[in-house]
Amino acid sequence: MAITVQILGSSSATPVFNRHHSAQYLCAEKEHFLIDCGEGTQMQLKHYGVKSQKINHIFISHLHGDHYLGLVGFISTLHLNGRKEKLHIYGPYGLMEIITVQFKYSETLLNYPLQFHEIDPNQPAIIFENNDLTVSTVPLKHRIACTGFVFREKPKKLRINKELLPEGLLLQEIADLKKGLDIFDAAGNVLYKNEAFTLPPKPNGSYAYMSDTIFDESIVPFLQNIDLLYHEATFATDLADRAKMTFHSTAFQAATIASLANVKKLLIGHFSSRYKNLDILLEEAVAKFPNTALALEGLTFSLETDSLNFKF
């Protein structure tokens, strides 16, 4: 399976033109993640047919409303729909207080466990890990504490070359081959040499979500050779001063980060409400980094790991 990322919202703080606040739905193997959760995210998930109960981990980049105001409603709806499984929320200091005070006044006692993981916005760290991937943080420079997230699949096992595989091998022997081991006979002699029957593993994909941030080259080392990079691009270049003042980026600056980090593909989003037509933002990004796409509502980007080369 591949990592897939579905865009639920592309708007900056004031939602217009049927654009929605920041939220993305990421699937990786059997895990389902939500990245940011702006107002209306539960409706967007419903609109795109996502089975929300599958989501076990929510990452909130920062506490500007357009990135988290849908969270209490989403948590509540999971509760009302009978969820029992634990839900993990990763976010900045203060987020749990915001949730707690609202459930105090609504007298809500969730019928599932909610575990909060406070993110240190100043120190990069691995905040999630399972057999298949890690999620690590990237400190971002915004007006308030803000964190980017990098999803990296772990190296995968060797693939069996089925055309060459001898018949009658035990499951355990096939598992050993996938791990890179040779197969031995009863006397301890090499029966099948590993490299003769295996192919290189599928590539391990990576996705980075760089939420609200000023143009900041210090994040480049965290993003080297990332397959798919989402970087905010609130403004066009003529408003570079305003971008700097508000700790946001231009589309060209997002493309510059993509270029410096040598990523494979760039997604831009978090568009200012002044742009009804987004062509200027895409054009300015593409001029610097050709493989750029707009992170528009409903689009799904897949890191196709069926071949050795990612397709977009």
Added chain:
Amino acid sequence: MAITVQILGSSSATPVFNRHHSAQYLCAEKEHFLIDCGEGTQMQLKHYGVKSQKINHIFISHLHGDHYLGLVGFISTLHLNGRKEKLHIYGPYGLMEIITVQFKYSETLLNYPLQFHEIDPNQPAIIFENNDLTVSTVPLKHRIACTGFVFREKPKKLRINKELLPEGLLLQEIADLKKGLDIFDAAGNVLYKNEAFTLPPKPNGSYAYMSDTIFDESIVPFLQNIDLLYHEATFATDLADRAKMTFHSTAFQAATIASLANVKKLLIGHFSSRYKNLDILLEEAVAKFPNTALALEGLTFSLETDSLNFKF
């Protein structure tokens, strides 16, 4: 001008079938009001072309998320769009803490004054009054503190009978006629008798919003002869037990209140997510109170005061 009420949301807690959380937009003369503000209300206002900056008064019935979770986003968007005018919020204890804690962490300093008016959920009271109308509260019985709102236009001035009006009257004299005064000549003798030149005033309309509540006849005295009553109707009659247990009402119970209070028209809303088709709710209400309508998203109900009889 008439009171008009536009429905922005008709859903109970879990929004489905493109229904939205509770919110209504009410206009009365020159004042614009928002009643409840569920998640996504700012998008709904935008969708229906409402000029949000005109809204100066927001009434929140209670602190279940489906009735207020859009408030912080709405307040923020007004701020980002340059509002300077004071915004009044009327709601239960706890609401201001919920707003404040979120603006603390987002480091938001509003560029307009926000004045909070705490509602006593146990005592009916007039909480707003201007030259044209009053807004008063009705204590409701729900799982948490909950308040209904009644909007009553004040008695209006007499209308001038233009066909009979003599030419050459001064503006002040016309104003006096509207107030019910006679017109005198310089010697102090009655020149024009008031009743000869005036018509009865347009009727003063009334609207009541009865948010989440168990079936409760004690609210009937507050609703006597109301022109337009919104009463929640979460369930059909077969789930009357569930309605009672969750402190909600059935459509038939809403209609019973309308009938007991002798209102002119009933709107029902806050529909449970189990009803994709709402026919059963409308049918059960109409059986008890024929002049009932579904409070569906986008519908505008107008208390037409151009005639002496309200039209719906």
